[in-house]
Amino acid sequence: MVTIKQIAELCGVSRGTVDRVVNRRGKVKPEKEQLILETMRKLNYQPNPAGRALAARKKSPIVGVLIPSIGIHFFDDVLSSMQKAAKKYDSYGLKVIWRSMRGYSVEEQCRLIDELSPQVQALIINPVDHPSVVRRLNALIDDGIVIITINNDAPGLSRHTYVGSDYLEGGRTAGALLRMIGPEKLNVGVLLGSLSMLGHRQRLDGFRETMGDRCNILSIHETEDDDMIAYEQVTQLLKNEPNINALFVISSGASYGASRAVLAAGLAGKITIIVFDTIPTTIRMMQQGIIQAALYQHPHEQGRRAMQIAFDYLVNGTPPDRDRYIMRNEIRILQNAED
Numbered sequence: 001m002v003t004i005k006q007i008a009e010l011c012g013v014s015r016g017t018v019d020r021v022v023n024r025r026g027k028v029k030p031e032k033e034q035l036i037l038e039t040m041r042k043l044n045y046q047p048n049p050a051g052r053a054l055a056a057r058k059k060s061p062i063v064g065v066l067i068p069s070i071g072i073h074f075f076d077d078v079l080s081s082m083q084k085a086a087k088k089y090d091s092y093g094l095k096v097i098w099r100s101m102r103g104y105s106v107e108e109q110c111r112l113i114d115e116l117s118p119q120v121q122a123l124i125i126n127p128v129d130h131p132s133v134v135r136r137l138n139a140l141i142d143d144g145i146v147i148i149t150i151n152n153d154a155p156g157l158s159r160h161t162y163v164g165s166d167y168l169e170g171g172r173t174a175g176a177l178l179r180m181i182g183p184e185k186l187n188v189g190v191l192l193g194s195l196s197m198l199g200h201r202q203r204l205d206g207f208r209e210t211m212g213d214r215c216n217i218l219s220i221h222e223t224e225d226d227d228m229i230a231y232e233q234v235t236q237l238l239k240n241e242p243n244i245n246a247l248f249v250i251s252s253g254a255s256y257g258a259s260r261a262v263l264a265a266g267l268a269g270k271i272t273i274i275v276f277d278t279i280p281t282t283i284r285m286m287q288q289g290i291i292q293a294a295l296y297q298h299p300h301e302q303g304r305r306a307m308q309i310a311f312d313y314l315v316n317g318t319p320p321d322r323d324r325y326i327m328r329n330e331i332r333i334l335q336n337a338e339d
Contacts, residue, residue, distance in 0.1 A: 001046070002043045002044070002045045002046075004018045004019060004022065007040060007043070007045060011032070011035050011039055013036065017032065017036070021033050021037065022047055022316065022317050037318065037319065041318070041321065047316060061093060061094050061095070061311075061314035062095045062097060062119055062121055063094065063095070063096045063097070063123070063124065063307070063311075063314070064097045064099065064116040064119065064120035064122070064123040064125075065079075065097070065098050065099065065124045066101070066109070066112050066123065066124070067079070067099075067100060067124075067126045067150070067151075068102065068103060068104060068109075068128075068225075069101075070101060070103075071225060071226060071227075071253060072225050072251075072252065073253075073277075073280065073281070074276075074277045074279055075151075075299070076279075077299035077300050078299045078300070079098075079303060080300070081299070081301070081302075081303030081304040082096075082124070082303040082304070082307045083096075085303070085304050085307035085308060085311070086307055089311045089315070092311070096307075097120060099112050103224045103226070104128050104193065104196050104197060104224065106130045109133055110132050113125075113133070113136045113137065113140075114136070117136075117140055117143075117145065120145065121144075121314055122145060122146035122147075122148065122310040122313060123137075123140065123145060123146070123147050123148070124149075124150055124307070124310060125147065125148070125149060126149070126150055126151050127149055127153070127154045127157065128196050129152075129155065129196055129198040130154075130196060134156045134157050138157065138158055141159070141160075146313050147159040147160055148161055148310060148320075149163070149164070150163045150302055150306045151164040151165070151199070151297075152164065152197055152198060152199045153198055153199070154198055160309075160313070161309060161320035161322065161323060161324065161325065162324045163306045163324075163327075164302055164325075164326070165297035165328075167198070167199035167202035167206070168203070168205060168206040169329060170203050170206065170297070171204060171206025171207040171209070171210070172209060173210075173295060173329050173331070174203070174206075174210075174274050174295060175206065175207040175209070175210030175215070176210050177274060177295075177331060178211070178215075178246060178272065179210070179211065179214060181272060181293065182245070182246050183245050184214075185216070186211070186214060186215045186216065186245065186246050186272075187218055187241065187245050187246065188215055188218060188245075189217075189221070189234065189237045189244055189247050189248075190204065190207075190217055190219070190221070190248045191223050191230055191233065191249045191251075192223070192250035192251055192254075193222070193224060193225040193250070193251035193253055193254070194224060194225075195222060197251075200251055203250045204220070204250060207248060207250075218237070218244055219237060219241070221234075221237070223251075223253065223254040224253075225252075226254070226257070227253070227254060227256045227260075229254070229257070230254035230256075230261070231257035231258070231260055233258075233261075234247070234257070234258045234262065235265070238261065238262070238267065245270070246271060246273070246274075247271055247272070247274070249273065249275040250276065251276060252275060252276050252277035252282065255275040255276075255277070255279070255291065255294075258275075259281075259285040262290055263290055268288065268289055273285075274292065274294070275291055275294045276296075276297065277296065277297065278294050278296050282337070283334075283338060286333070292333070294332045294337065296329070296330045296331075296332045297328075297330075298327040298328065301327055302327055
């Protein structure tokens with residue numbers, strides 16, 4: 001087992017300096033800190049568990065989690081894995097403050113950030129892409145709070161790392177899949193949660209890029225990831241556009257409502273539907289032949305990884321080793337939807 005003494009000798013510093021880096025106590029010159037952290041990573045240094053737990057409890061590390069998860073079942077799996085990881089880290093004194101919101105209100109997210117910021121040393125957040133949110137989060141980073149974005153990012157945000165899927169690639173994959181399984185000439189209705197979410201816009205961009213002139217996008221609807229809104233929008237869309245033959249549902253919160261509208265209109269099997277995430281209602285709609293395929297973005301791994309990064313940073317003093325942790329977009333059909 002690699003020791004603090006060995007790390008100190010290799011870096012040409014005192015054991016006290018290494019200890020300060022490991023436990024984030026006191027000031028260490030940036031170049032020395034970087035050298036020590038790199039050496040720790042290369043040698044796979046792991047602090048003594050008992051000592052690490054004791055040191056962590058003295059620091060009382062607190063992580064905030066802020067996700068617009070109300071009504072979006074995709075986040076059920078994300079949060080369950082976060083909670084499981086948090087329970088594992090409880091012996092190290094790690095505490096978590098959980099906050100949820102419905103929809104993508106900038107004002108509500110800013111209010112919750114302001115509520116959490118005096119209490120936490122790290123924040124895992126699914127951010128709304130708005131200057132007010134970005135300014136608040138960058139100010140927290142300047143104050144030494146670790147910011148981890150999950151399942152969505154925001155331009156101009158100096159977050160420590162991002163955990164989630166590649167939205168542009170997901171849109172391209174969805175477009176290629178629809179070209180393979182849909183009609184020759186596609187007349188598509190698009191549903192997304194909100195244009196204020198960077199990931200939703202990127203999926204739309206990737207979809208358009210892949211579809212080219214083979215696809216006629218009839219209309220784009222913001223659903224706030226609400227099934228009732230999606231149901232009403234698709235019901236009206238089906239009435240207004242008799243030539244529609246496909247739906248691309250960019251975020252899972254609207255998949256069930258859109259599917260129910262198609263079913264109620266008696267168009268099951270006549271509208272090709274591509275969605276994201278294999279939540280229980282999506283699987284049910286696949287079984288009824290309403291949804292043809294979904295793209296899976298590993299919600300359990302997203303939740304586990306985000307909480308692990310927060311723990312490693314606050315307890316071990318180990319920053320993330322990459323700017324983005326990307327989960328693969330995997331195509332799921334009925335036969336493998338529950339794998």
